[in-house]
Amino acid sequence: MDHIDLIIQAQKGFYSTGAPQKIITRLSHLKRLKLAIKENEQLIFEALNKDLGKSGFEAYVTEVGLVYQELTHHIKKLKKWAAPKRVESPLYTFPARSFILKEPYGQVLIIGSFNFPFQLVMMPLIGAISAGNTVVVKPSDRTPETFKILEKIISGVFEGKYVKIVEGDIETGKLLLQKNWGFIFFTGSTKVGEVVAQAAAKTLTPVILELGGKNPAIIDKDANLKVASRKIVWGKFINAGQSCIAPDYILVHHKVEEQFIKLLQKDITKFYSEKPAEYSSFPKIINKEAIERLQNLAKEGEVVIGGMGNKEERFFAPTILKGIGKNSEAMQEEIFGPILPITTFSHIDEAISSVNSKDKPLVLYYFSENRKKQKKVVLETSSGDVCINEVMLHFVNNKLPFGGVGKSGIGNYHGKYSFDAFSHSRSVLKSSSLIDFPARYPPHKNVYFRLLRFLMR
Numbered sequence: 001m002d003h004i005d006l007i008i009q010a011q012k013g014f015y016s017t018g019a020p021q022k023i024i025t026r027l028s029h030l031k032r033l034k035l036a037i038k039e040n041e042q043l044i045f046e047a048l049n050k051d052l053g054k055s056g057f058e059a060y061v062t063e064v065g066l067v068y069q070e071l072t073h074h075i076k077k078l079k080k081w082a083a084p085k086r087v088e089s090p091l092y093t094f095p096a097r098s099f100i101l102k103e104p105y106g107q108v109l110i111i112g113s114f115n116f117p118f119q120l121v122m123m124p125l126i127g128a129i130s131a132g133n134t135v136v137v138k139p140s141d142r143t144p145e146t147f148k149i150l151e152k153i154i155s156g157v158f159e160g161k162y163v164k165i166v167e168g169d170i171e172t173g174k175l176l177l178q179k180n181w182g183f184i185f186f187t188g189s190t191k192v193g194e195v196v197a198q199a200a201a202k203t204l205t206p207v208i209l210e211l212g213g214k215n216p217a218i219i220d221k222d223a224n225l226k227v228a229s230r231k232i233v234w235g236k237f238i239n240a241g242q243s244c245i246a247p248d249y250i251l252v253h254h255k256v257e258e259q260f261i262k263l264l265q266k267d268i269t270k271f272y273s274e275k276p277a278e279y280s281s282f283p284k285i286i287n288k289e290a291i292e293r294l295q296n297l298a299k300e301g302e303v304v305i306g307g308m309g310n311k312e313e314r315f316f317a318p319t320i321l322k323g324i325g326k327n328s329e330a331m332q333e334e335i336f337g338p339i340l341p342i343t344t345f346s347h348i349d350e351a352i353s354s355v356n357s358k359d360k361p362l363v364l365y366y367f368s369e370n371r372k373k374q375k376k377v378v379l380e381t382s383s384g385d386v387c388i389n390e391v392m393l394h395f396v397n398n399k400l401p402f403g404g405v406g407k408s409g410i411g412n413y414h415g416k417y418s419f420d421a422f423s424h425s426r427s428v429l430k431s432s433s434l435i436d437f438p439a440r441y442p443p444h445k446n447v448y449f450r451l452l453r454f455l456m457r
Contacts, residue, residue: 053284104132105182114140127418208411212244223367229263235391
């Protein structure tokens with residue numbers, strides 16, 4: 001407790017000097033951060049492999065590459081984003097001028113997640129620094145090797161009074177949440193997100209909660225089934241399914257169910273071989289408890305392919321389930337692993353109704369070549385994000401805001417949206433004392449009232 005208080009006091013003192021708010025300070029540290037990541041890139045790959053069994057390719061595509069892209073974008077655009085923005089002023093405010101200033105919140109708390117332990121710390125950190133804040137970072141305690149490299153990079157780039165990384169378990173997280181922050185950013189489960197939101201509400205602290213949910217993949221009868229299968233197998237089994245944006249279950253038109261299942265089996269075997277336990281690049285499940293949970297989920301339906309797990313190796317095979325009940329745990333809770341249940345529908349309205357009967361997902365995937373039905377699905381459902389005939393690529397486009405809605409999250413970030421997320425939009429109206437119209441002051445004359453009605457109609 002004492003060391004956390006000391007960190008907070010040091011950061012308050014540093015923030016009060018105005019140094020973090022200076023554009024030159026922000027840019028220099030973002031550039032240094034990018035250089036430090038490049039210098040330690042191989043160590044990052046090794047840490048991610050030890051913690052989660054990620055290959056160098058997957059580590060770069062899903063973690064390091066995204067961070068490079070984000071840093072490059074912020075370094076290039078920061079001056080423009082941070083500049084005061086002139087907005088129109090109504091005629092009745094003349095001679096005033098109006099501006100919006102982007103002001104940092106001050107002290108930011110970032111709580112990371114185990115599934116992408118490097119990227120899910122660095123991406124919000126970039127936004128927080130870009131916006132001019134000081135930061136305390138609490139990564140997941142489930143990925144100790146990645147923590148070590150995060151600590152090495154962050155402590156090498158930033159003084160603790162600017163950005164401090166804190167090691168600890170759930171109790172450390174609880175202690176941090178008891179403190180007063182300008183802003184809290186959390187990535188993790190909906191259950192823990194509710195705890196974070198409750199803690200933040202006590203001090204009216206703004207939050208971004210990046211959570212998860214049951215992301216549906218709707219496969220209509222007119223979809224390009226071969227393409228849909230490849231993309232879903234790729235997206236589902238990245239990081240062994242431990243991704244908040246992975247397809248969580250499939251709703252497939254009953255007329256193409258068997259055909260689509262055969263394609264899924266074929267692609268799983270093609271991507272991960274007939275013996276995926278021997279496929280060295282397939283990522284590991286985070287711990288033995290998660291393996292046990294997945295084994296129990298696999299018992300809830302008919303295993304089409306996969307279903308095997310090994311606690312000691314932290315391995316669980318890419319698995320397809322069919323014949324699964326709507327009230328089963330696999331259809332009620334986020335799976336967060338390499339199990340993909342399949343259910344069917346007869347009409348698109350039935351699929352839409354099924355999606356709407358659950359909490360709003362983080363992302364909805366729809367595969368169809370019919371533009372009218374594409375539009376219908378988008379308009380008649382609600383989710384954090386939507387992909388049509390694609391899986392997960394919305395996440396890598398930093399021109400798009402990424403975030404959930406309802407149970408799947410609050411707020412969004414990436415690119416400029418990260419800068420905006422960690423900034424307070426401060427309204428400034430600047431007038432002149434040389435001109436002062438009497439219309440606002442009592443006694444109010446009818447002519448002024450008529451003029452006001454005309455201007456404010």
